Amino acid sequence: MVLTQRPNPRRPTLQDVARRSGVSKSTVSRVINDEPKVRAEVADRVREVISELGYVPNQAARQLVTHRTHAIAVVVTEPDNRLFLDPFFDCLLRGIRRELAQHGAQAVLLFLDEADDYPRVADYLGGGHVDGAIVFSLRPGDGLHEMIDRIGLPAVFGGRPLLRDGDRAHRHAHVDGDNRGGARQAVQHLVSLGRTRIATVTGPYDQETSAADRLAGYRDVLPDAPPDLTERADYTRQAGADAMAALLGRRPDLDAAFVASDLMASGALQTLRAHGRRVPEDVAVVGFDDLTGITESTDPPLTTIHQDVDGMGRLMARLLFDAERIKAPATVVVPTRLVLRGSA
Amino acid sequence: MVLTQRPNPRRPTLQDVARRSGVSKSTVSRVINDEPKVRAEVADRVREVISELGYVPNQAARQLVTHRTHAIAVVVTEPDNRLFLDPFFDCLLRGIRRELAQHGAQAVLLFLDEADDYPRVADYLGGGHVDGAIVFSLRPGDGLHEMIDRIGLPAVFGGRPLLRDGDRAHRHAHVDGDNRGGARQAVQHLVSLGRTRIATVTGPYDQETSAADRLAGYRDVLPDAPPDLTERADYTRQAGADAMAALLGRRPDLDAAFVASDLMASGALQTLRAHGRRVPEDVAVVGFDDLTGITESTDPPLTTIHQDVDGMGRLMARLLFDAERIKAPATVVVPTRLVLRGSA
DNA sequence: TTGAAAGCGCTAACAA
DNA sequence: TTGTTAGCGCTTTCAA
Secondary structure: OOOOOOOOOOOOOHHHHHHHHOOOHHHHHHHHOOOOOOOHHHHHHHHHHHHHHOOOOOHHHHHHHHOOOOEEEEEEOOHHHOHHHOHHHHHHHHHHHHHHHHOOOEEEEEEOOOOOHHHHHHHHHHOOOOOEEEEOOOOOOOOHHHHHHHHOOOEEEEOOOOOOOOOOHHHOEEEEEOHHHHHHHHHHHHHHOOOOOEEEEEOOOOOOHHHHHHHHHHHHHOOOOOHHHEEEOOOOHHHHHHHHHHHHHHOOOOOEEEEOOHHHHHHHHHHHHHOOOOOOOOOEEEOOEOOOOOOOOOOOOOEEEEEOHHHHHHHHHHHHHOOOOOOOOOEEEEOEEEEOOOOO | OOOOOOOOOOOOOHHHHHHHHOOOHHHHHHHHOOOOOOOHHHHHHHHHHHHHHOOOOOHHHHHHHHOOOOEEEEEEOOHHHOHHHOHHHHHHHHHHHHHHHHOOOEEEEEEOOOOOHHHHHHHHHHOOOOOEEEEOOOOOOOOHHHHHHHHOOOEEEEOOOOOOOOOOHHHOEEEEEOHHHHHHHHHHHHHHOOOOOEEEEEOOOOOOHHHHHHHHHHHHHOOOOOHHHEEEOOOOHHHHHHHHHHHHHHOOOOOEEEEOOHHHHHHHHHHHHHOOOOOOOOOEEEOOEOOOOOOOOOOOOOEEEEEOHHHHHHHHHHHHHOOOOOOOOOEEEEOEEEEOOOOO
């Protein structure tokens, strides 16, 4: 790797600052690190020289002795180009960044998409570039858990760990929304409305724990629901519309639906309207996520399950720092609440 | 900054590997760096020990002597929570990441939003955490140009530099789409269709160079266009719809419009329809950006100006590496082309 | 309050 | 082909 533009070949060092201000390296170091025991005049003089010379401490040298970088990696995968278009993630990341900033740590985002990203990202994380990592969307068996274990990097994971035989994911802290509990709230609400033929449109429950958990919540409340009231989709709007069409085809008598994401719910509402069903009179609908920009603009506005996404982000960051926190790594489940709008 | 989870206190070092495999540190170093002059058996033995011990090289130590991190920062601002929802940026970033990966470099994304992010990001960039930077959305006078200059960090900037008095932005490499040329293509196409009352909906030309340049392109072709055929908007869909309504109010006779972004154009098309105008028969419309997902789904499909966004991303990354490249920093303008669909 | 000296873990001459 | 040695630029005892 040869850069076209050469970095500044000779940057001033601590030594340079020391010489120029007539003190020792130690004293300059103390000034830089705001240590108290330096005479004010000396400190001022040193600071003067620092800005004269445009001195910036070499972090590599510093790291070598302190073992601290003040940087935290946020590792994400961006399947199907979707991540960047996902307001959920946008909000989560914002929460993380703000919390990290409060701790004086720089968030650096790394992408883990293609197969050859793995070794590079692993090298990066293992190489001491960061003090810790917040990791999303691990694929089971991708070895990142193990790798992070081995190098002893402090880490917090997003989402319920999808365990496979032999995985030891539970050794790390995990943060997840209460998908199961939220789904229960949604379905219980529909039950309380007197609905008796409650369908569900699920996410890809064989791939994502959130989808599996939301389905589990539905089944918690309705253990005896007939299978033809369940239709699988993939969290997209179009799939939600199609799934609702399939349900209506099989069960024209359905009178409610728990649709496992707002995006799918907006598709489902459209299908219901196209089929002449009134919402909520004929069919009551509850979504999941409470995404601003979707829930208000559907017709009728979508009743849904709210998650404190920003709070989840902050929590993940805090778990990396907060010394009061869990001794043993644990899974933290962030509560949800039902938000009533027009659709149920 | 105190981490809850302590990093592994004692990680194996080069020395450990050397001792255990009965060779010197130099030999281990050579094996790690794939230098040729090591006997095969020795190298194998060393590699064995490395994986036994789970040794990972300490990058700080390495950096300290090589002055290389194999990481490149991508610095962005995310105004109004919008960036993550922008397919344009998504594509650009993907191009950058892929090109960097080919050079064995890790892309790390940094956010520069709130005021207190500046010093932290500056410290990060100046601290030698990265070998170079790709920087977007600088605010004029934010001092980042100067700072990057001072620390001598190789950098490539996105977008045409918005110069203020005393700025020396032109000392750095810039990459930008051909906004002005693309706008000319759009307007010339409308002229060639025989349209004579060609309006334009602009972006926020007082804030963004892309918007200013697209307006300039319109004026290049129509230097005598009356001012009431120009309406300013802010690149959002709603603003595009409103702007078109304003134009129709002032100039019900307009027979064409160059709308400076696809998103605004989709809003404008809606307004035109609401006002009973047929597109393209009554009013021909050309957009800008060629965003998949918008241009095909409008009614009619949108004729627009295409930019090779992925290519721009790759180019920016390449400029950081390619030794054949410009001696003097320069602004590179990436060409656009007209894509004919139904609206003009 | 300040300075001298050792050492963090690695690479890169230079010798062998 | 391998080992020895001298730093890279900083923090951190320990003495003064």
